[in-house]
Structures are given as structure tokens and as C-alpha cells.
Amino acid sequence: MNLVTLAIPFFLLAVLVELALDRRYGWGLYRLNDAIGSLSAGILSRITGLIRKGLLLVIYIPLFELLQPYYQAMGFNWSLDNGWHLLLAVAAYDFCYYWKHRFAHEINIFWADHLVHHQSEDYNLTTALRQPSGGLPIGWIFYMPLLLIGMPAELLITAGAIDLIYQFWVHTQKFPKVRWMEWILVTPSNHRVHHAQNKVYVDRNYGGVFIIWDRLFGTYQEELEGEPCIYGVRKPLNSFDPLAANLQHYKRMALDAWHTRSWWDKLTLWFRRTGYRPADAETAMPVPSSDLADFQRYDPQISSGQRYYALAQHVVYSGATLVLIWAAAQLNYGQLVAAVTLLGTGLIINGRILDGHRLARVAELARLGVLLAAAPLLPAALGLGIGTYAVLSALTWWRLAFADKGATVAIVSD
Structure with a gap:
């Protein structure tokens, strides 16, 4: 290790x-x-x-x-x-x-x-x-x-x-x-x-x-007292989905390569200096930068119940990750891929819950349904634990996403 x-x-x-x-x-x-x-x-x-x-x-x-x-x-x-x-x-x-x-x-x-x-x-x-x-x-x-x-x-x-x-x-x-x-x-x-x-x-x-x-x-810059740091990137992600985070710039480059008419740009923009965009692609698909003079952090409104649900799920994923890392040597490659896929899917959906994405409601129930269906295929104790977790989570999520009309959380600006 x-x-x-x-x-x-x-x-x-x-x-x-x-x-x-x-x-x-x-x-x-x-x-x-x-x-x-x-x-x-x-x-x-x-x-x-x-x-x-x-x-x-x-x-x-x-x-x-x-x-x-x-x-x-x-x-x-x-x-x-x-x-x-x-x-x-x-x-x-x-x-x-x-x-x-x-x-x-x-x-x-x-x-x-x-x-x-x-x-x-x-x-x-x-x-x-x-x-x-x-x-x-x-x-x-x-x-x-x-x-x-x-x-x-x-x-x-x-x-x-x-x-x-x-x-x-x-x-x-x-x-x-x-x-x-x-x-x-x-x-x-x-x-x-x-x-x-x-x-x-x-x-x-x-x-x-x-x-x-x-x-x-020549790349050193001291932190200046009169210039407070504004964190993040100029083209914000505006999502808490880790898959979207990993695909953000690849997606943008792929779209630029699709929209530009220049074959030279299609082939070389991937290896050009960061921020380079073909002029015709930028015209076809403008991507605004953050307004640093009036910067607002991404903080979508969702109910407090859904926020705490996402936190609880994240705690479960964190615990499962530690177990997986420590037990990885005892699993074959197929089992590893299955475990990583299930965990990764949960992380992605949890990010979309925090985004307030409309499809997250159904996606979370589908994820829990897959877990419940897979529970009988696992060793008895593990299957019982995962099945119980899936049922309790599904009941809670149904209440929060489809029935509860609780208070939302206000947007935070900076």
C-alpha cells in the first residue's frame, strides 16, 4: 500500500x-x-x-x-x-x-x-x-x-x-x-x-x-494585499458532477473542432496554447467568462432535505471507497470494474442532485433499483446490508424528491 x-x-x-x-x-x-x-x-x-x-x-x-x-x-x-x-x-x-x-x-x-x-x-x-x-x-x-x-x-x-x-x-x-x-x-x-x-x-x-x-x-507571483484571490476558472463548470468536471474542456475542444471549418484547426487546436479557439467556432458557440467585478459562486437552490440526503449518500460513498481501496487486491478485475461503475454512477447522480437537475430524481431511484436487484447475487450479509440501504434510501428520496415541498436554500454570492 x-x-x-x-x-x-x-x-x-x-x-x-x-x-x-x-x-x-x-x-x-x-x-x-x-x-x-x-x-x-x-x-x-x-x-x-x-x-x-x-x-x-x-x-x-x-x-x-x-x-x-x-x-x-x-x-x-x-x-x-x-x-x-x-x-x-x-x-x-x-x-x-x-x-x-x-x-x-x-x-x-x-x-x-x-x-x-x-x-x-x-x-x-x-x-x-x-x-x-x-x-x-x-x-x-x-x-x-x-x-x-x-x-x-x-x-x-x-x-x-x-x-x-x-x-x-x-x-x-x-x-x-x-x-x-x-x-x-x-x-x-x-x-x-x-x-x-x-x-x-x-x-x-x-x-x-x-x-x-x-x-x-519567471513564473512567481506574490499574493497581493490589495488583490483578494477569486477562486475557480474563468469559464466556470457550474456543476457538482465529477464526470462533467472531467469532460468540461474535452467537450469544449471537441465542439470547437466540430464547428470550425479549418482542417488545420480541427487537428491542432488540441495542442495549441490553453484558451485558443478558432474564430469561427467561437462565433458559433460563444462561452462567456466570469465577471470578476461581480463574481457569483455557483450555488443552485435545492431543498435542505435534498442537501442532507446528498451529504448522507456522500458519507456512504466515502466509506465504500475506503473499503474498496483496502480490499482491491482480493477482487478480480471484473469485480473491480463493477464496483467502480456502481460507485462512480452514485457520485455522478449525487452531483446532479446538488445541481438540482431535473433528471436526478428518476436517476437516483433507478440507481437504487439496480442495487436492490443486485443484492441477492452478493454474499448474504453484504447483500442484506446493500438491500436494506437501497430500500431506506429509495423511500427517503421518494419523499424528498416527489412529495416534500420544503424550503429551498438561497443562492450565495461573493
């Missing part, structure tokens, strides 16, 4: 602590729908990772073995037990991550995947867990230079996990600017800049652990 998986319970605990403090002191950092949207994207990313394999190690390990004579001649002898070696490995990995991250902001096809992490219009620890479910599988290219310094795969994996875990804590608004840290490390202050859509902040501060790469390569 890798370090990131082991860290998940601590991530969730930290989210609960920040949420409790937010409620205690009235900071206004959390909204239920946005937090569930971010966490759902994170869950979808983790569970789809169980049924897809990354290419990095598949390519890296054979090349590492092939280069053994070169490593012996150069005297490379990395050790995971050596603290200095681990620190150097994290620095080297983070240098490669900087360029991968920078390209993710600057090239359309890479942004389509990374965009998911930036869609949240709130900024709290749930934003750190908002991750994509896998785009064009070429991110491994950026880590190939580590072969030149003889870094073994186990050290690469550990350095990558440390890099990712470190990035969790910087997604908070309540940690102040610490001047000396801003020169060396990625901090909450300079990472808030990275997530802001203000013109002065866009496409800045790409480092994962070290901010020195941004200072060296």
Missing part, C-alpha cells in the same frame, strides 16, 4: 478539523455542495485508478534496467534509507513536476485534465483532494530525465508520494504569509495565487514543494 493511500484518513481528519473551525469561527470557507463536488472528484480519481494502469513505471523500469552499465560507470548508488538521497530525490522530482504542471496550464490537451483541480470556487482542504480521473497518458514523459541521474523506481515513487502529500496542506486560506518560507517553499499564500482566476495571478506558481523553480523561470 502506497504512502498516499495511507495518508487518506489523515487528509479526511484534517478536512473535518478545518470544517469544525470554519463553523466555530464563521470563516465561510466551506459550502456543502462545493465540498462534496471536490471530494467526489477526488473519489472518482482514486477508484478509477484501481482499474487503469499508469505508463510511468511500465516504461521507466525497463529503461532503468537497460541503463545499468551507465549507472555503474557513473557511480550512481541511490539509497532509499539515506535521508540526503531522499531529499535530493524530492527536489529532482519536484523540478520535473514544475515543468509537467506548467505545461498542464499552457497546452489545451493537458489543461483539459488538470482543469478539474482548479474548478472549485472555494478554497479549502477539500480542494487539495479534487483531482482528475486521467487524461492523455503522457505525463510520464516529464519524469524520464530522472533516468539520467540513475534514480531507481522505488525512490521515484516515494519522492512522488511525498511531493503529492506535501501539497495537501497548502490548500487553506487561514495560514498566513511567512516571509522566509515564500522564498523557498510552496506555501498556502503563494498557492492561493496559483488557484486564483484574477488576471494578475493566472498561470503562476507551479512548484509542488519548492517555489524556487518559479523564481528561477
Whole structure:
């Protein structure tokens, strides 16, 4: 089990602590729908990772073995037990991550995947867990230079996990600017800049652990006292559905390729600079940007009962995800795919419930009907538990979606 998986319970605990403090002191950092949207994207990313394999190690390990004579001649002898070696490995990995991250902001096809992490219009620890479910599988290219310094795969994996875990804590608004840290490390202050859509902040501060790469390569921007961060993306998602989050920019590029008459643009717009749109496609299908002078966060009106229902379902999905991750090794691939499909469908429908989408009412009953029908096929205890859950959820949802005309929740503006 890798370090990131082991860290998940601590991530969730930290989210609960920040949420409790937010409620205690009235900071206004959390909204239920946005937090569930971010966490759902994170869950979808983790569970789809169980049924897809990354290419990095598949390519890296054979090349590492092939280069053994070169490593012996150069005297490379990395050790995971050596603290200095681990620190150097994290620095080297983070240098490669900087360029991968920078390209993710600057090239359309890479942004389509990374965009998911930036869609949240709130900024709290749930934003750190908002991750994509896998785009064009070429991110491994950026880590190939580590072969030149003889870094073994186990050290690469550990350095990558440390890099990712470190990035969790910087997604908070309540940690102040610490001047000396801003020169060396990625901090909450300079990472808030990275997530802001203000013109002065866009496409800045790409480092994962070290901010020195941004200072060296001209992409550093300090958080300004007179320019509060406005979080999210200029072309808002306006949905809490994690599937829609992952498809947002791919869909837009596909439509642009369909509408443009230029074959050159049809073929190349995917790899052009982020934001590029053929003129005729933009005319045929304009996509307005957020008005930052009068910015309003996406917060649709649904009944309070439906909000709490969505929260309860999200708790169930979170628990099921942890069980699935820990039990994945005992399941065959078909069972994994079935479990991921059922969980993923639930996350998507739950997002649409929070959107107030008209089809969510029937879709949720259909999902619960499928679970109830599948319950007899499972081991007795598991089948009884899932069947009971499906019946109770269906009765509750029928009451909330088709019978209850309770109060709605007002739109929040910022």
C-alpha cells in the first residue's frame, strides 16, 4: 500500500478539523455542495485508478534496467534509507513536476485534465483532494530525465508520494504569509495565487514543494494585499458532477473542432496554447467568462432535505471507497470494474442532485433499483446490508424528491 493511500484518513481528519473551525469561527470557507463536488472528484480519481494502469513505471523500469552499465560507470548508488538521497530525490522530482504542471496550464490537451483541480470556487482542504480521473497518458514523459541521474523506481515513487502529500496542506486560506518560507517553499499564500482566476495571478506558481523553480523561470507571483484571490476558472463548470468536471474542456475542444471549418484547426487546436479557439467556432458557440467585478459562486437552490440526503449518500460513498481501496487486491478485475461503475454512477447522480437537475430524481431511484436487484447475487450479509440501504434510501428520496415541498436554500454570492 502506497504512502498516499495511507495518508487518506489523515487528509479526511484534517478536512473535518478545518470544517469544525470554519463553523466555530464563521470563516465561510466551506459550502456543502462545493465540498462534496471536490471530494467526489477526488473519489472518482482514486477508484478509477484501481482499474487503469499508469505508463510511468511500465516504461521507466525497463529503461532503468537497460541503463545499468551507465549507472555503474557513473557511480550512481541511490539509497532509499539515506535521508540526503531522499531529499535530493524530492527536489529532482519536484523540478520535473514544475515543468509537467506548467505545461498542464499552457497546452489545451493537458489543461483539459488538470482543469478539474482548479474548478472549485472555494478554497479549502477539500480542494487539495479534487483531482482528475486521467487524461492523455503522457505525463510520464516529464519524469524520464530522472533516468539520467540513475534514480531507481522505488525512490521515484516515494519522492512522488511525498511531493503529492506535501501539497495537501497548502490548500487553506487561514495560514498566513511567512516571509522566509515564500522564498523557498510552496506555501498556502503563494498557492492561493496559483488557484486564483484574477488576471494578475493566472498561470503562476507551479512548484509542488519548492517555489524556487518559479523564481528561477519567471513564473512567481506574490499574493497581493490589495488583490483578494477569486477562486475557480474563468469559464466556470457550474456543476457538482465529477464526470462533467472531467469532460468540461474535452467537450469544449471537441465542439470547437466540430464547428470550425479549418482542417488545420480541427487537428491542432488540441495542442495549441490553453484558451485558443478558432474564430469561427467561437462565433458559433460563444462561452462567456466570469465577471470578476461581480463574481457569483455557483450555488443552485435545492431543498435542505435534498442537501442532507446528498451529504448522507456522500458519507456512504466515502466509506465504500475506503473499503474498496483496502480490499482491491482480493477482487478480480471484473469485480473491480463493477464496483467502480456502481460507485462512480452514485457520485455522478449525487452531483446532479446538488445541481438540482431535473433528471436526478428518476436517476437516483433507478440507481437504487439496480442495487436492490443486485443484492441477492452478493454474499448474504453484504447483500442484506446493500438491500436494506437501497430500500431506506429509495423511500427517503421518494419523499424528498416527489412529495416534500420544503424550503429551498438561497443562492450565495461573493
